[in-house]
Amino acid sequence: MNHLNLLTPGPVPMPPEVYQALQRPMTHHRTPEFMAVINHCRQQLKKVFNTQEPVIVLTSTGSGAMESAVVNILSTHDEVLVVVSGKFGERWCDMCNVYGVKKVHELQVPWGKSVSAQEIDNYLQKHPQITAVLTQHCETSTGALHPVKEIAQILKKYPKILFFVDAITAIGAEELKMDEWGVDVICAGSQKAFMMPTGLSFIALSAKAWQASKNSDFPKYYFDLKAELKAQEKNQT
Numbered sequence: 001m002n003h004l005n006l007l008t009p010g011p012v013p014m015p016p017e018v019y020q021a022l023q024r025p026m027t028h029h030r031t032p033e034f035m036a037v038i039n040h041c042r043q044q045l046k047k048v049f050n051t052q053e054p055v056i057v058l059t060s061t062g063s064g065a066m067e068s069a070v071v072n073i074l075s076t077h078d079e080v081l082v083v084v085s086g087k088f089g090e091r092w093c094d095m096c097n098v099y100g101v102k103k104v105h106e107l108q109v110p111w112g113k114s115v116s117a118q119e120i121d122n123y124l125q126k127h128p129q130i131t132a133v134l135t136q137h138c139e140t141s142t143g144a145l146h147p148v149k150e151i152a153q154i155l156k157k158y159p160k161i162l163f164f165v166d167a168i169t170a171i172g173a174e175e176l177k178m179d180e181w182g183v184d185v186i187c188a189g190s191q192k193a194f195m196m197p198t199g200l201s202f203i204a205l206s207a208k209a210w211q212a213s214k215n216s217d218f219p220k221y222y223f224d225l226k227a228e229l230k231a232q233e234k235n236q237t
Contacts, residue, residue, distance in 0.1 A: 009140045009169055011191040011198050018196060035235035042232065045202055048171060049186055051178040055204045056228050059237075062168035062189030063091065065201035068223035069164055069185045070095045073132075073209050075217045077102055080132040081123060085109035086141035088166060092134045099218050105130060112142045117150035124158055132162040137170035145174065152181040162209055168192055168201075184209040 006013050027034045038057070045055035058064050074080065074096065082092045084106045096104045107123055109115045115135070124130055133155065138145050148165055155163050164185040167176055171186070172193030178186050183206070190200035203225070205213070213226065231237060 009143075009192065010189070012193070012195055014195050014197070022197070029237055038232065038237070039235045042235075045204075049178050049188075049202075049204050050176065050180065051186075051204050051206075053178070053204050053206060054229060054233070055202050056225060056232060057237075058201045058203065058223070058228070059199065060201050060223075061191075061198060062166070062187060062201045064223065065168075065187035065189070065203040066091065066166055067095050068203055068220075068225055069187055069205075070099055070101075071218040071220045071223055072213045072216055072225045073162065073164075073185065073205070074099070074101055074212075075215055076100050078131045079103040079105065079127070079129050080134055081105045081107055081120070081127070081130050083107050083109060083115045083120070083133075083135035083146060085113060085115060085144055085146070086111050086136070086139035088136050088140050088168075092164075092166070096134075109144075112144055114144050114146050115151075117147055117154045120151055121154045121157070124161070130161060132164060134164040135166070137165050137167040137174060137176060140169045145170070148176065148183065149181050152183055156182060162212060178204060178206070182206075 042055060049055055078101050080096055080101055082104055083089055084093060093104050093106060105127060120133060135146050137148050152163055155161055162184045165183050166187050168187060168189040169192050170176060171188045186204050188202040190196040191198040
């Protein structure tokens with residue numbers, strides 16, 4: 001096999017053992033063997049997310065996890081604040097607008113720069129109607145790292161606000177403690193620090209986010225997280 005260095009944020013080069021695993025015969029997804037694998041993976045993913053909440057595996061890229069977060073948790077009456085410091089901050093905005101979130105507030109940050117928790121606090125003080133803050137942990141298009149821990153600490157002043165983090169580039173490479181810090185939604189993808197092929201995404205919701213999902217009025221089918229969780233708790237997809 002020719003060696004190729006992928007000098008990109010993702011997909012990243014995969015370890016030899018991953019290539020070897022891909023050469024194994026296909027396992028049917030309704031067999032006990034597969035059920036054992038998915039159960040093991042779901043338990044191990046909790047350790048990566050640093051959470052006791054279930055981590056759901058989706059057959060999509062990381063953007064699918066982001067979209068599932070929007071359609072399962074937000075509603076047409078919500079106003080959200082999005083940190084926009086690159087292409088994927090813009091993607092949060094696009095998704096919210098496509099589905100019809102009442103208003104998308106954009107906190108513009110120069111590309112290549114990081115937002116400060118104080119900037120978010122200042123904005124929220126002026127706009128008390130905001131119900132969710134959406135950001136990247138690492139903005140893939142620039143490499144800028146946002147202070148998720150500090151933002152989560154600030155948001156403790158606003159207990160009704162949900163905190164969404166696209167951690168697709170960061171998780172597994174940067175410290176991220178979902179439960180301890182108080183992050184409500186984390187999205188991840190297989191092709192970054194997980195060092196696997198593109199095609200899987202992962203999402204975890206806090207108890208507060210699951211509660212909010214009961215009031216979501218957006219249509220969903222493929223990305224219905226309640227239905228997906230019900231299946232995966234039986235170690236099925």
